[in-house]
Amino acid sequence: MIKHHPKFELLEAFVNGDLPASLSIAITIHADMCPLCQQKILQLTEQVAEQSFEEDVISLDNLDNLDSSSHFDISIDDDLESDALFDSMISNITFSEDVAEVVKPTDKSVTFKDKTYVLPTVLSNIGFGKTANVGKLSRSRLQLNEDEIHTNLLHINAGGGVPAHTHKGFELTVLLDGSFTDHEGEYNKGDFIMLDGTFTHTPVSENGCLCYTVANDALHFTQGINKLLNPIGSFIY
Amino acid sequence: MVAIQTNLPTHVSHAKSSSMTDKIDHTQLSAWLKEVADARCKIAFTHLFKFFAPKIQRIARSKFPNEAQSHEVVQDTMSNVWRKAHLFDSDKGAATTWVYTIMRNVTFDILRKIKSNREDNLSDDIWPIAESAAAEEQPYEDHLENKQLLRVIEALPETQQEVVKGFYLMEMSQEQLANHLNLPLGTIKSRLRLALAKLKVHLGEDND
Numbered sequence: 142m143i144k145h146h147p148k149f150e151l152l153e154a155f156v157n158g159d160l161p162a163s164l165s166i167a168i169t170i171h172a173d174m175c176p177l178c179q180q181k182i183l184q185l186t187e188q189v190a191e192q193s194f195e196e197d198v199i200s201l202d203n204l205d206n207l208d209s210s211s212h213f214d215i216s217i218d219d220d221l222e223s224d225a226l227f228d229s230m231i232s233n234i235t236f237s238e239d240v241a242e243v244v245k246p247t248d249k250s251v252t253f254k255d256k257t258y259v260l261p262t263v264l265s266n267i268g269f270g271k272t273a274n275v276g277k278l279s280r281s282r283l284q285l286n287e288d289e290i291h292t293n294l295l296h297i298n299a300g301g302g303v304p305a306h307t308h309k310g311f312e313l314t315v316l317l318d319g320s321f322t323d324h325e326g327e328y329n330k331g332d333f334i335m336l337d338g339t340f341t342h343t344p345v346s347e348n349g350c351l352c353y354t355v356a357n358d359a360l361h362f363t364q365g366i367n368k369l370l371n372p373i374g375s376f377i378y
Numbered sequence: 379m380v381a382i383q384t385n386l387p388t389h390v391s392h393a394k395s396s397s398m399t400d401k402i403d404h405t406q407l408s409a410w411l412k413e414v415a416d417a418r419c420k421i422a423f424t425h426l427f428k429f430f431a432p433k434i435q436r437i438a439r440s441k442f443p444n445e446a447q448s449h450e451v452v453q454d455t456m457s458n459v460w461r462k463a464h465l466f467d468s469d470k471g472a473a474t475t476w477v478y479t480i481m482r483n484v485t486f487d488i489l490r491k492i493k494s495n496r497e498d499n500l501s502d503d504i505w506p507i508a509e510s511a512a513a514e515e516q517p518y519e520d521h522l523e524n525k526q527l528l529r530v531i532e533a534l535p536e537t538q539q540e541v542v543k544g545f546y547l548m549e550m551s552q553e554q555l556a557n558h559l560n561l562p563l564g565t566i567k568s569r570l571r572l573a574l575a576k577l578k579v580h581l582g583e584d585n586d
Contacts, residue, residue: 286496
């Protein structure tokens with residue numbers, strides 16, 4: 142049962158197309174498994190669409206109701222220029238008789254330590270780096286090219302875990318398969334877990350798990366001897 | 379909240395949608411889209427263009443600093459409307475929602491090209507245009523015929539049912555089904571064959 146969901150502001154930014162690809166993909170993966178969020182996204186999209194496309198109507202019909210600080214300034218010159226441009230766009234577009242074909246992407250699968258997983262469809266067209274292994278952890282980087290935001294598939298073998306750590310930035314985990322626990326409780330397939338820099342946790346996976354992770358800074362190990370593990374922090378990031 | 383991010387002027391964001399909603403003629407927009415899809419009607423397309431293009435341009439101007447890029451958004455979005463009109467299904471949502479998703483996807487891909495230097499056009503994977511999310515919940519509610527078919531399908535043994543529903547109603551490939559159900563491909567194929575033979579008997583040969 143999915144217990145952890147993206148918060149409303151994140152869904153909103155997702156619908157607006159304002160999130161980076163890494164986080165948008167995370168929400169798509171979650172929503173494919175979560176009818177609740179899927180429904181919210183549908184509703185939000187409807188609302189935003191309605192508001193986007195009614196703006197014109199408001200500006201013309203409700204001009205009287207707007208006070209003088211209104212930042213509508215409809216320039217007639219602009220409109221005339223657009224008219225010529227728009228007419229040429231229309232003839233360019235309708236000149237082609239082509240109809241778009243929809244090609245459904247074929248699902249990719251990935252193997253970590255003898256276990257093969259079918260990946261969510263949204264990952265079908267994304268390249269992956271070579272898998273790197275440290276102990277019970279394996280990771281493969283997604284080639285999204287988003288500067289300081291790094292996105293990985295992280296596999297924890299049965300009985301493995303990540304030592305207590307915190308972040309300077311954020312750490313997002315979407316559980317693709319299996320489960321893990323930390324002091325807050327158990328996380329299961331489909332859970333969307335967003336943590337920020339103030340949070341310290343020690344996830345352990347009894348039976349192993351596969352996660353989609355997004356972070357914008359290396360993990361920082363916090364406890365005594367574990368500080369020696371800080372290179373692993375960069376490994377996971 | 380929504381209003382701020384779509385650049386709706388804050389003055390009117392508190393006005394409630396009921397009165398404003400009536401001002402978009404959804405029936406008319408859907409009808410035009412249908413004419414574009416069925417008859418490649420340029421007049422209907424011109425109507426759609428005149429309705430959407432200025433609004434798309436205004437929204438794009440708020441996301442891109444230069445005019446050329448906002449024109450690119452208008453051009454690409456409306457070009458997709460022309461080429462994908464046959465994928466619009468008015469039962470699944472309003473024309474405004476459909477055009478919005480196209481515009482949002484086009485914008486996302488152009489922004490990604492600028493920021494990450496990637497032309498991987500991920501937007502259609504993140505927000506698939508063709509299938510509405512509602513489709514998965516009720517894949518077979520549309521037609522009377524399907525209801526009868528569904529009754530017959532539900533008389534099949536459980537194992538054959540899931541294969542038939544997955545393949546025909548949810549349009550999964552045999553490979554996807556094999557993965558999904560964790561069964562060998564051969565098993566999927568033989569279950570499908572068995573199920574189809576039974577369906578033919580129930581529905582009569584001329585019904586397929």
